[in-house]
Amino acid sequence: MENEVDFQILHGMRGCFRNASSVALGSSNLKWTFDKDVAKKVRSNHVVFYDNNFLKNDYIKDILVELSIHKWKKKKVKYESQSWVRW
Secondary structure (H helix, E strand, O other), rough: OOOOOOOOEOOOOEEOOOOOOOOOOOHHHOOEHHHHHHHHHHHOOOOEEEEEOHOOOOOOHHHHHHHHHHHEOOOOOOEEEOOOOOO
């Protein structure tokens, strides 16, 4: 199929530590939540993180180590990060 999605979207945390005026709800209204089991959620050989604050995750060092060795269906996983930043 021509328009078939070939990637999985994941988040490593929710909430935002920035007080950006462009955030509709404002970060003060959002509770930060950190996911430490990100690698266990990988279900594709191509993962895209839609997560502006992924590196702020309290468990980031452990997560990055796990992701670097994680395989899906015996193949390496390609990771990328997409975020929207307004300067």
